[in-house]
Amino acid sequence: MRRPVLRRTPRSTSRTASRTGAALAVAGLLGALAFGAATPAQGDAIDDRREAAEQEQAENQQARDDAEEALEGLEGELGVVSDRILEIQAELPGARLALAEANDEVAKAKREAAIVAGRLKDAREQATDLRTTIDQDSDEATRMREAIGQMAREAYRGGGDLSSVTMILDADSSEDFVERADLMSQALRTRAQVLDDLQATESGNRNSAQRLGAVKDRIGELKAEADAKLAESKVAQTKAAEAKQKLEDLEAENQAKQDLLLSKKDEIDAKLAEIDAQADQIEQDLKDAIADQTERDRERERERQRQEQHNDPPAATTGRYFVNPTQTNPIYVTSEYGMRFHPILHYWRLHAGIDLRDYCGNDVYAGRSGTVLWTQYRSGYGNQVMITHGSINGHSVATSYNHLTSFVVSPGQYVKAGQLIARAGNTGTSAACHLHFEVYIDGATTNPRPYLGI
Incomplete structure (x- = not known):
């Protein structure tokens, strides 16, 4: 997110940029962001994997039936070992699919957590920017009040506000009169500008304070959402770890049973x-x-x-x-x-x-x-x-x-x-x-x- 420009010179340009950036940032933070739904491509990939796993399970089931009949009549431990191998091979496609889906859930949870974390980071940066803007505007307002007070004190020491009559009476010449009139105009414009700036700064500060309140509320919501997403990610990671362990256990048992069966081949031949x-x-x-x-x-x-x-x-x-x-x-x-x-x-x-x-x-x-x-x-x-x-x-x-x-x-x-x-x-x-x-x-x-x- 682009942070608002906080430089104060020129005054009108900096304030406009700051307000525009703040408004855009707040609007972005308060907008709804939908996540958790798989894109069509992701959904298709998951469906394809599931269909492939179901096809493999069907083929394994047929192979299991054939293998059981190939060893029809084989009783005792060897028959049990052979049956267990076939059971494992029927379970493996489902275990692989479960691991793939669990990994998908982990990736999804991490993506969502990263999105929320990014939004939370942006909100906190926006809050910092708004506080900086408020502090700078408060300092500026204080300086402008001091300037206005200084002008009032100087006017008081000079005998009050200048007028066209006193300028005419005190002028030594027409040139002096023109010079005095110009100075008088500049002073009046400066005082009016300072008053306008003060009003604009105080109004901007009130708006910034309101936006800061909204951002603070949103930070609280995002913090709760981030905590929830983190918890979801941990649950997904636990499930993925369990699915991975189950698959590894099945593969290890499958290999061990196959090794045992092959080591007993002579005995099986005899039976x-x-x-x-x-x-x-x-x-x-x-x-x-x-x-x-x-x-x-x-x-x-x-x-x-x-x-x-x-x-x-x-x-x-x-x-x-x-x-x-x-x-x-x-x-x-x-x-x-x-x-x-x-x-x-x-x-x-x-x-x-x-x-x-x-x-x-x-x-x-x-x-x-x-x-x-x-x-x-x-x-x-x-x-x-x-x-x-x-x-x-x-x-x-x-x-x-x-x-x-x-x-x-x-x-x-x-x-x-x-x-x-x-x-x-x-x-x-x-x-x-x-x-x-x-x-x-x-x-x-x-x-x-x-x-x-x-």
């Missing part, structure tokens, strides 16, 4: 090999059971196989082969059949069924009429029901229902399509209640989706 062997055993058990059934009805099966030996497995285009095995209607798939990748261990593994939305305790139904081969607990799969549905187009078909809470049927029992066979659950290696549904064609898993008509 996953066991899980794969178990899956192979399920397929072998299923093939053996099918073979037993085939042997019991050998002639009929042989005749059927001779007639249909060149047929293909049931195709998706032929329509639905299974009814909805869940209580959730319509069927809702939460995870598809297919290969999954683990981002830390770089495993590609098959998710051998589809996950269907179901809640713990919900009914689970037979997808098709058939015979229950077994009801048993298998690590990773949890409680499992396996049903064989005989031959379709010359190919044996079976289904398995996994992570169940409890069984309602028994091995060897014949069930009809849609019959209650179990309750949904979260047993085995499972992150939440759902039904892991598998379809076997000739003892090997295949994508169940087309056979469910979805």
Whole structure:
């Protein structure tokens, strides 16, 4: 802010400049200054960061789901460590966004505090300038009063005020008269000028005093506002520090968990090999059971196989082969059949069924009429029901229902399509209640989706 000019010479110019500068300064101080709202560009940047973070979170969630299924069946500490890494990676984008927004708040609070501090500084300088102006005008008024008093005393000692009569009578010549008249005029003009200046100075002083009062009031308001902005800045800095610490803690934990998981890779390989062997055993058990059934009805099966030996497995285009095995209607798939990748261990593994939305305790139904081969607990799969549905187009078909809470049927029992066979659950290696549904064609898993008509 430009400070008012306080030099007193020439008198009229200095006073005009001072009053103009003071008026402008006071008007500026008393005007409202809006801050705290982000400019459109700032708002767009924040929105872009938030959208990017949400996109990253969605991608991480998909990666997490894939990774969980890549290590499906891995139990104990290693499974917990892997899950925690995936949880952390899902939290990291939000933590980074929180830190960025906290830093934005700190920058905003500092900007606002600086604005208020600048306004407070200007107000204090304006108050100092006004006090200086008042002091100078008071000194000037005192000098002018003294000058007026001096003129009055001199006039009194000279016999009172001069008049045209005394000038004429006392003049020695016409030249003397003219000189005396000129001096008389100058004296009168000087006295009138001094009186005018005195009145103007006193009036200016009163105005300056009023402006000083307004500025003092504004200083008090600005001081309170500055204190509030300083407090806001400290709160924002505390939040930013907390957000930064949280992000650093997550990143450190993420690195430590990854290091631990990688150091246990051999152990994980061995456990996953066991899980794969178990899956192979399920397929072998299923093939053996099918073979037993085939042997019991050998002639009929042989005749059927001779007639249909060149047929293909049931195709998706032929329509639905299974009814909805869940209580959730319509069927809702939460995870598809297919290969999954683990981002830390770089495993590609098959998710051998589809996950269907179901809640713990919900009914689970037979997808098709058939015979229950077994009801048993298998690590990773949890409680499992396996049903064989005989031959379709010359190919044996079976289904398995996994992570169940409890069984309602028994091995060897014949069930009809849609019959209650179990309750949904979260047993085995499972992150939440759902039904892991598998379809076997000739003892090997295949994508169940087309056979469910979805």
